[in-house]
Amino acid sequence: MHWNHAWNNYQYSDRKALEKTISLMKEAGVGSVRLDFLWQDIEPVQGKTDYSKYDELVELLFQNNIQILGLLIIPRIGRRLRRRGLP
Secondary structure (H helix, E strand, O other): OOOOOHHHOOOOOOHHHHHHHHHHHHHOOOOEEEEEEEHHHHOOEOOEOOOHHHHHHHHHHHHOOOEEEEEEEOHHHHHHHHHOOOO
């Protein structure tokens, strides 16, 4: 699950849409979600971190007792490793 990016057509662009989705998840018995934390969102400028983009989503999931399997996605590292011949 990820919230507000072009690849998901900005499906969760406001709090109301996010609340509705999480409410439906809770109603369906969802107890955990995988959530990608994109490094380019957390550190848009090198050396300056900002987690606020994820605060609302994490808060709503926590309030609804939905656990998060958080993955920190750092795409640049993957490209560097592949250039060095690593998987």
